Amino acid sequence: MSDTQRCLQRLKYNYQKILGDNLVGIYLHGSYVMGGYNENVSDLDYLVIVKTPLSFLIKRQLMAITIEKLWPLAPAKGLEFHVLLLPNVKHFRQPMPFDFHFSKMHFQHYQKDPTDYIKSMKGTDPDLAAHITIINHFGRVLVGRPVYQIFDKVPQKIYWQSIIFDIENAKTTIISQPVYVILNLCRALAYKKDRLITSKLSGGQWGLKHLDSQSGSLIQQALTEYTRHRLKSTFSASTDELNIFATKMITKLDL
Structure with a gap:
């Protein structure tokens, strides 16, 4: 079994344990589902969908598990995830708000001041239009209901705007x-x-x-x-x- 497979097993088990009944599902996107994934050069991307916003305590537990249990098994460019609310993904809005977010580029901020990071990491991200489009076309369910039951379609115009934003x-x-x-x-x-x-x-x-x-x-x-x-x-x-x-x-x- 590869490090990535072990990472996904731990991700599924530990996030379910922490989030409990609030968890709707975990959905993989990015290179892992599109045929370009390589543990030596890629990151692992996923969206976590929940019913209600996470408390500070739950976010702290989520980060502790992510860093202590998942990060050692992560691909070279680390892990990237957003926590999104179910009502927002079922009825797409732009810019898409997120309840929490983490990626390798934020690692130092978290290490330096975990409390500040957890409290401040909330907002909107135009890139989420692209992530949700990828999930609608290629996404894999790690745990939860099928993609079509959870995610609204992203209008072509908005997806194009997210592409422009990226370049x-x-x-x-x-x-x-x-x-x-x-x-x-x-x-x-x-x-x-x-x-x-x-x-x-x-x-x-x-x-x-x-x-x-x-x-x-x-x-x-x-x-x-x-x-x-x-x-x-x-x-x-x-x-x-x-x-x-x-x-x-x-x-x-x-x-």
């Missing part, structure tokens, strides 16, 4: 995160042109088939890097090449 700084972030941005731009264009909902991996593969050879060379390098079994990057492209690609894609996306 709005592409011209600058492509320099520091070339693989992520290149594949995300391909994923965005695949949706705009063909209404395809894709992962970064399948978005890049779409780009190889539909874009010019100069772009294809950069995309192929990004795909090769993305599917490598290590975190240390060997990606190499000049700033000019990256700027040209980003500008070209933004133009095609009419942004």
Whole structure:
């Protein structure tokens, strides 16, 4: 059994134990359900749906279990989850509010001041429109009722807005995160042109088939890097090449 499978077993058992009757379900999304998952380079994404908001005590217990029991088994980029209320996902609203959230980028904040983190981590996230769309098309139920009984459909316009939000700084972030941005731009264009909902991996593969050879060379390098079994990057492209690609894609996306 892989570390990820053990992590999911612990996740299912411990979250059910902590949340009890308030838990509606736990739903997996992201690369794990879309064919691009690799323990050495991925994160593990899931939504936790509950009936009523969580107390501070329950959130503290949830974080303790997540860090102590799940994190040691997590993939290289960690775990990312949102806690959402059932009424909100059954009747979609944008921006989607969340009751609690955690990801690797918040790890230091939590470690430094757990109380402040737990009290402050509540709000809205436009990315949730994309997460729920992925769940509606590819999601897996870890525990709970079927997806179609829980999640409302996300309007195409709102899903498109969430895609734009994710790539709005592409011209600058492509320099520091070339693989992520290149594949995300391909994923965005695949949706705009063909209404395809894709992962970064399948978005890049779409780009190889539909874009010019100069772009294809950069995309192929990004795909090769993305599917490598290590975190240390060997990606190499000049700033000019990256700027040209980003500008070209933004133009095609009419942004």
